[in-house]
Amino acid sequence: MSTKKTYSISELAREFDVTTRSMRFYEDQGLLKPGRRGQTRIFSSKDRVRLKLILRGKRMGFSLAETKELFDLWDETLSGNEKQLHLMLETLARKRAQLEQQKNDIAMAEIEMDTAEARCIEALKILEEKKEKMRVSKVPTQDTQDTQA
Amino acid sequence: MSTKKTYSISELAREFDVTTRSMRFYEDQGLLKPGRRGQTRIFSSKDRVRLKLILRGKRMGFSLAETKELFDLWDETLSGNEKQLHLMLETLARKRAQLEQQKNDIAMAEIEMDTAEARCIEALKILEEKKEKMRVSKVPTQDTQDTQA
DNA sequence: AAACCGCTTTACGTTTACGTAAACTTTATC
DNA sequence: GATAAAGTTTACGTAAACGTAAAGCGGTTT
CATH class of the missing domain: 1.20.5 (Single alpha-helices involved in coiled-coils or other helix-helix interfaces)
Incomplete structure (x- = not known):
């Protein structure tokens, strides 16, 4: 409702200065769950937030696994x-x-x-x-x- | 002069809850430079401080290489x-x-x-x-x- | 002297977090 | 319709930070 926009992979990659490789890896590890139009990934603003959280977590010394745990836990909490x-x-x-x-x-x-x-x-x-x-x-x-x- | 004591590897390992393997690895990477009596490592209180700094660095998300850089830089600064x-x-x-x-x-x-x-x-x-x-x-x-x- | 303890080296194995290359669609542009 | 740009999968490579044997040395305790 708030920010309905969607993003391409390279769009977000540029914004947060990460490689597309990293983003695909994060998805592989279950940290991001973008939609698809055919083969192509479509990232929502929720994904954007998650990416931001992933990177903040990294700066704070969190492993991807730890961050994923929190994501999953929060989802189940909801x-x-x-x-x-x-x-x-x-x-x-x-x-x-x-x-x-x-x-x-x-x-x-x-x-x-x-x-x-x-x-x-x-x-x-x-x-x-x-x-x-x-x-x-x-x-x-x-x-x-x-x-x- | 202040705390002249020396430590064995397992002594320090216990105190800081790290494995001896890790400590030898830190030495290998040039972060610790214990003395030797024959083959056996002898750690000084300076080494003890450095170990403490290494672990704090890790908790703060610093790599061993980063910490080593700081150590080396400080040594040269002196x-x-x-x-x-x-x-x-x-x-x-x-x-x-x-x-x-x-x-x-x-x-x-x-x-x-x-x-x-x-x-x-x-x-x-x-x-x-x-x-x-x-x-x-x-x-x-x-x-x-x-x-x- | 046999056995145990703590320390040592050597060296291969593992996990995490990607990098990098190859080969292949899909979409946009000339 | 060729070609470039951006996307995709698959897969092997790598650096960091250790884990995990294996095998040996040096005391000392029984």
Whole structure:
């Protein structure tokens, strides 16, 4: 209803900077389920969303299998079965814990990068000072030239 | 000077819950450089830190090659060469951007998990209400039993 | 000394996530 | 109607990150 448009494979591939090979592979693994017109794949906006989620998952270090699990679980959840709903809630909780761990890791990494950067800058400052001294000791009577103007 | 202790391979493997195979592989790829007593590897606390960083990197979705690049770069940075220092600063900046992207991805994921969870809970609530109705319509004269006590 | 323990090397096997090439339709364009 | 452009299947290849034997070395415990 919202965005009824459909997409060709290369259209989506360009938009998200993935190869068509990858997209066919994702379909092969059951992550995408495009329609067909004859042989040709026709991607819906739902597929588009899923592709976006797949790629985000990858950036977050998720395997395709993990992402597929979530997709399947969500699909089954939509069927409204009570057991599935609880299963989904548990899974969500686990994923949240995982994200917490990642946020922690990132925070630690940032701290260490701060100190690393500080050391670099410090080292550079010292190098600059040395250079300055070199310049001074090499051209000690430089200002005599300036007075000419 | 701080923590002079050394470790055996299985000692560290247990502590960080990795296989010795993995640790030897990390060494093979140049990520760890333990000393040797005869054939036997002897890991320093520096190696221990590196192992920790390797694993954190993995959780953050970094490849071993990426992590190795950072290790090597940092080692060369310590030599104090000016060019290396600038290279390190650039690399740090790129990594920071990468972490920002990841934080973004995580934030988005959390939002979507929030709405997913809310829908689950909502669906469950509706199911519970239905169950309640079932109970009421099935045992309409239940309170007559209670009045007995 | 026999047997066990932990460590070692060597080397082939496996899974994931595609790359790459070949050969073949379908659709659009000249 | 030739030809190029975009799509398809099939299938072999590959890099990363280990798993999994197999076989050997060096202590030590019984």
